[in-house]
Amino acid sequence: MSEMKDFLSPVRPTWCPGCGNHGIWNALKMALADLDLSPHEVLLVSGIGCGSKLPDYTRANGYQSLHGRTVPVATGAKLANHALTVIAVHGDGDGYGMGMGHFVHAARRNIDLVDIHQDNQIYGLTKGQYSPTSDHGFLSKTSPEGAIETAVRPLATALAAGATFVSRGFALDPKHLSRVIQKAIQHKGYALVDILQPCVTFNKVNTYDWYKERVYKVEDEDDYDPTNRERAFRIACEWGDRIPTGVVYQVEGVPSYEDQIPALEAGPLVKQPLQRSMEEYEALKEEFV
Amino acid sequence: MSEMKDFLSPVRPTWCPGCGNHGIWNALKMALADLDLSPHEVLLVSGIGCGSKLPDYTRANGYQSLHGRTVPVATGAKLANHALTVIAVHGDGDGYGMGMGHFVHAARRNIDLVDIHQDNQIYGLTKGQYSPTSDHGFLSKTSPEGAIETAVRPLATALAAGATFVSRGFALDPKHLSRVIQKAIQHKGYALVDILQPCVTFNKVNTYDWYKERVYKVEDEDDYDPTNRERAFRIACEWGDRIPTGVVYQVEGVPSYEDQIPALEAGPLVKQPLQRSMEEYEALKEEFV
Amino acid sequence: MVTNDMSFLIGGDAGQGVESSGAGFAKALARGGLHIFAMQDYHSRIRGGHNFFQIRVNKRSVHSHTEAVHLVLALTEDTISKHTESLVPGGGIIYDAEVEVTEKELDEKDIRLFPVPLSKMAQEHGGAEVMRNTAALGAAAGVVEYEIDRIESVIRDNFRKKGEAVIENNLKVAGAAYRFAREHYAAEFEFKLKTVDAPARMVINGNHAFALGAAVSGCKFVAGYPMTPGTSVLIWMATHGKRLGIVTKHTEDEIAAICMAIGAGHAGVRAMVPTSGGGFALMAEALGLAGMTETPVVIFEAQRPGPSTGFATRTEQGDLLFMLHASQGEFPRIVLSPCTVEQCYQAGVRAFNFAEKYQCPVIVLSDNYLANSLRTLDHDQFDFNQVAIDRGAFLTDEDMENLSDAYKRYAFTESGISPRAIAGHPKAVYSTTSDEHDEYGHITEDAGNRVKMMDKRMRKLEEAARDMQPPELYGPHRADVTFICWGSTYGPLREAVDILNEDGDRANLLTIMDMWPFPKDSVGQRIDASKRVIIVEGNYAGQLAELIRMCTGREIEERILRFDGRPFSPEYILQRLKEGE
Amino acid sequence: MVTNDMSFLIGGDAGQGVESSGAGFAKALARGGLHIFAMQDYHSRIRGGHNFFQIRVNKRSVHSHTEAVHLVLALTEDTISKHTESLVPGGGIIYDAEVEVTEKELDEKDIRLFPVPLSKMAQEHGGAEVMRNTAALGAAAGVVEYEIDRIESVIRDNFRKKGEAVIENNLKVAGAAYRFAREHYAAEFEFKLKTVDAPARMVINGNHAFALGAAVSGCKFVAGYPMTPGTSVLIWMATHGKRLGIVTKHTEDEIAAICMAIGAGHAGVRAMVPTSGGGFALMAEALGLAGMTETPVVIFEAQRPGPSTGFATRTEQGDLLFMLHASQGEFPRIVLSPCTVEQCYQAGVRAFNFAEKYQCPVIVLSDNYLANSLRTLDHDQFDFNQVAIDRGAFLTDEDMENLSDAYKRYAFTESGISPRAIAGHPKAVYSTTSDEHDEYGHITEDAGNRVKMMDKRMRKLEEAARDMQPPELYGPHRADVTFICWGSTYGPLREAVDILNEDGDRANLLTIMDMWPFPKDSVGQRIDASKRVIIVEGNYAGQLAELIRMCTGREIEERILRFDGRPFSPEYILQRLKEGE
């Protein structure tokens, strides 16, 4: 059995005291331990941002890539070695701003990734600019008169893109969050985990209390049905007085991207021999004659 | 009154005979003429692709930009001169592939653009690779075993992003298409016009006949209600035996992006004096003292 | 006693307000008529991690920080252990009386310890521990016997928005600490500051100076994505957008940023994108779009150490050759590389004129040290009345009205510059494209047209070359050593040259401020006329040296390079010079 | 009578099958033991626009096309008017008998007209007009009295998938046209082709050769976004992916492509991205990511004329300096610039070895002319048994099992190369980052570590330099003129040198194939030892000349540059040489 502490790296987190990332970090370690995964079986790919430093603080294979490019890097790694549990973990600016295109394409690709967004509705590491999930009117250094755009609705966007697993967690409820992450890991295919993550330093609006007053768990609703897409879309659009958490949508049995690639039938690419027999290559020459 | 022929450039189209772009081109000219717009009042911004050559063939202000970057270029031009009718016109590879991020952000930004996608479900100009809207299983040069991804659902994606006008037209029905484009131009805010555009050379699946058998007009349905978002989402996800065309969703009265910018209250930026009074600048120095 | 010539260092954890205290203190000194140079050193994290802010103060204008520090304000123990090394003999450390300090090393170096009950005073006189920094500033002013009213005036301005009560409490805290320190320690400390009679100067960094220049030059559209150290330009513009009629857009990414700016530039508005190297990398493709469509656009790039994310909050000059060659194919570009805060302002003004005059992208290349370091400047160093707007061959409505033939956006001209119409006039309707095009802007694959168009575009650089400021020679005309540098390295190097020349004409300094078109003749001549040439740059490869060889064939073998993320200082340069000898 | 030394040109509108007919004919010639070089010229549009395909055929191996053409196959009238100029005296034009041709100009030049009722024959003998091209090929073979069975064998192969009936009909059409032309026109035409006894050779272009090399070298992951002229590498890989166990991904954009390849490379798989300059521009940021994290990745860039979209389907060598300096900051990269189809294959093999050995990005820089031009090669020119896989310091499972201490991904070593573990082994769990990091891969902002890490990374280039192939000297050791070139310019220039040397040692040619680390010593020495040096490049600025000056200080003043989108030819070079004299 693996344990949470197996996932502790020698580097201690540098997040602000009270930052929601601490809860996410714990929930993730908890989920990995509960699923009895070992550090070497997991690859954490992140981008750049406060939350994206998570791999540095976690004992597991890790790759902190570029701001906004978390998902394609994770995708490449997964295609190269689909025996690994590949988890993307990045901020809302990273994933829904710069990375919006990759997000939608990954969702419709149904590549077997867990895609965790540390959604603090702000840019943390660059000290407080509004993010794609900041609410209309949000005041920040780059929106001194209030953000004009409608906020991204990540869950609805994933649904529209054809995602097979769409969920949300709350950093302050690491137990529940850990269960959501576990389900996402177990899900075969693309799994979105949007996480409400208070940024105590730069987001003075969407605070712990702000979220706490609003979040509810979709599984507690009487008519909960995560397989109904239209219903899920309605829930996914909810934002305001009530903010849904939990697994909002899941459809099982859809083959994942890597399961449909002929070249991967023989197992993970990285385990396949580097070269084929010379006869096979020799035969290619005939095409040119 | 302006006429269709006012929009004829000295350069003749080089599209393949029978290409759906001819119909789109005519519909666009028709819409502009019917709205009595003059060439100098319109700015056509395109990307790179077969369809993106449209500005070269049209007498109007035009800017063929980069593959995938149509929307941000158009956005910048609109913000600089919002007196212009700015129309983005580009392919599905351009708009929904490379340009996916810009698409979603423009939609939630509600910038007053008409965003026309010449959606032929293929890459035309590069000679036949599958596109983001190619159906699962579609055979092409880059998907010789069939496309693995779920196709992008442009209308659903726009809806999820918060678009205020979501529509589709068919290149073979230029009259109807022209009406849709007119409505899009008249709409204040971001307006998606997805256009089914047969590529007679490279897409041998989604042919004129294929589309003709499937398209229907949403406005012909008994319970047509373009203001109901949930209903619109259901329609937007329709693809297969029935393919909806017409204005699928429209909500009016939402202020557009440029209408909410304080600096634009004094009129189009390009018409404002280049400099303020020197006193105003002089006063800025005091901030640093 | 040494008056008006010293350095302070305020050190603490991220989040302790090191920077804001430091900046406040710097203003208080400037309000006393003194000159300052202030630099900050911080980590790419929001809390924890040792940060510091260093203020050099002098009666004359100074161009860099120095390694030597006279007074340390330690908000953490770490600060003491990390910076004791830099203290001069007779220097002192102000710290919270609660902290225990091992005095051994300090004794050896003749360093004074000034424990002040900072937290206690903050609580007693102000009612909250957050005012500890205020106490520290008061104490510092006390030790150097500076006029407390300058500190008070800054406190009043900084806390204005928080209300009278907060102001009052802070004033009380500052006053108490001031009195305490002056009483107990002033006598032991030989470095003093005295207000002098001079107009209060601006305390401003390179980024804000650039932004100001851009604003005055009529920049009306700023699109950007936050990236240290370019962000503060975007934020300054956003903050002042409403007031100045400037549209700022925090975009979804840097690609959108430059594409929007190009769209705006095409539509006739002066537009720019502020960024750093990583963001610029994403703009490389669109740079060529501006080149091909001859669209004016200004790119402000403040360098930080790469490769890749590198050191997000530190300094380097590692992007020079990238800037000169970014994007596929060949097209004209102009690259300015200001060296001082004043030149950042000038670059702001000039870049937009050049962009419109030569209808091409203009890159302003700065770096973190220049971007963030504060200097005092007289108001008249930014003389707005001198700002002349030059839109180049820009067709007015009247010009367009008089067009008789179909408008040729890319008319072949001798200078290569084609009179530019913007969208909106019935007589100048045209379409353009990133494909090769003819004079009207229509796509053509004709070989002859291609050659003419390439020649036309590239020809613009001939006139542009004449608009470039030649490299500046600082110091005596003839000297034993000629240093060559660019960008922020100028400041510390200039100070090093001054030190070298204290006894004789030992050194001079050639600085390249307008980088492209490259001033090859003047650089070549100067090298040939020099006895010994040493390049000083903040990068690994000696990129300017490589560029000089590329453009002039001259080899510069002696190189003082720094690429550890830290800025040059006069002492560092002199030390490396010594080591090399 | 001239045997086995001539050029064909097939011309027509886009969509008329010019390229496929031409490629078929080229194969038919190769199957007769002849050597060919074939190039295509087409517009960036799908229908209409004049396209042509030119085949030079010879008994010996040839390295470029020539301007002179002996036989034109005109599918359109345009072809006749456009290419008459290129016809040699005694040359001929085959065209559809229905077309009317003004014979004046032709008469003057002694050109034969060979009208053949192509459409009619296609309809009569094959039942459909589409077989007009087949008729044209048959007619061409007839005029030159080539063995019809070689044409027949290609028809059989090309139409195999379409069934026996189609094959039969095409054979009938070809036969009829062959007989007609041979009977009516062979006697008037002095240029002839005869099969020779030689093994059938491959007819292959640079892109396919590169792809083959990459496949044999164990490339298993290809991510790309279509962009001419890089696309055919992606497509070849996609087509063969299932058979060879290669994963290809047509991505959403080029940024995703390189990021996926980096992810795959990090996970231990040989990975690459094929693209062109515009696509590469989007990859600039991620190039630095590979540099910083020391991830092996291969970038194949086939150049086309810029700036921006430029000429999508034409050729240029305008991206050299961009490739060398792309991305912010400084990190090691290797740039190979193959000059021939064989070298493209070699580059495919070598690039992946270098990428893993030096744990850095490797760029293979080709261009449209090399990418798309076909040449005949003997099978043994791709000797797969010679391919040696070198993964460098790559830890096996056993190595990892034996690790006793915590694994240091970036251990400081003398060579700068740190033994590399990939994710998946319990003893080598590590995390890495695009921020500056310590030996373990953890973020650190320590200045000392920074210097050591920069040195470590850059040091890798020292060993890499020893792995680079030195520039090749073609022709006599001493000559009146030394040409210097790179990339596809080699082919036509080599032919020009051969012509010059027909009477004496007039010229030789230095070709740089391995571009970075730059072979500065050998290039410098060769320049010094030469009487007269002329650079020949397909760009405006003379980028290789600039690079040579940057790396060696040597100035090359004489430059033959071409940037109209068209490839060099021997005649063009000789003409320019003459003009320059």
Ligand SMILES: Cc1ncc(C[n+]2csc(CCOP(=O)(O)OP(=O)(O)O)c2C)c(N)n1
């Ligand atoms: C290409 C690029 N642009 C900009 C940056 C600067 N940058 C670093 S982190 C960040 C935003 C962080 O916001 P988010 O992704 O929400 O993460 P958080 O810090 O809130 O966890 C930005 C803009 C960068 N590293 N790379």
Ligand SMILES: Cc1ncc(C[n+]2csc(CCOP(=O)(O)OP(=O)(O)O)c2C)c(N)n1
């Ligand atoms: C950055 C970049 N990558 C690739 C290309 C090559 N390219 C030109 S058009 C095109 C695809 C065209 O497809 P689509 O956008 O659907 O337009 P269509 O031709 O079908 O109208 C591509 C990949 C490019 N011009 N720029």
Ligand code: SF4
């Ligand atoms: S700035 Fe915000 S997101 Fe970043 S560590 Fe601090 S609290 Fe967390």
Ligand code: SF4
């Ligand atoms: S290739 Fe397809 S999209 Fe392009 S012009 Fe031809 S039919 Fe139209």
Ligand SMILES: [Mg+2]
């Ligand atoms: Mg965030």
Ligand SMILES: [Mg+2]
């Ligand atoms: Mg398309």
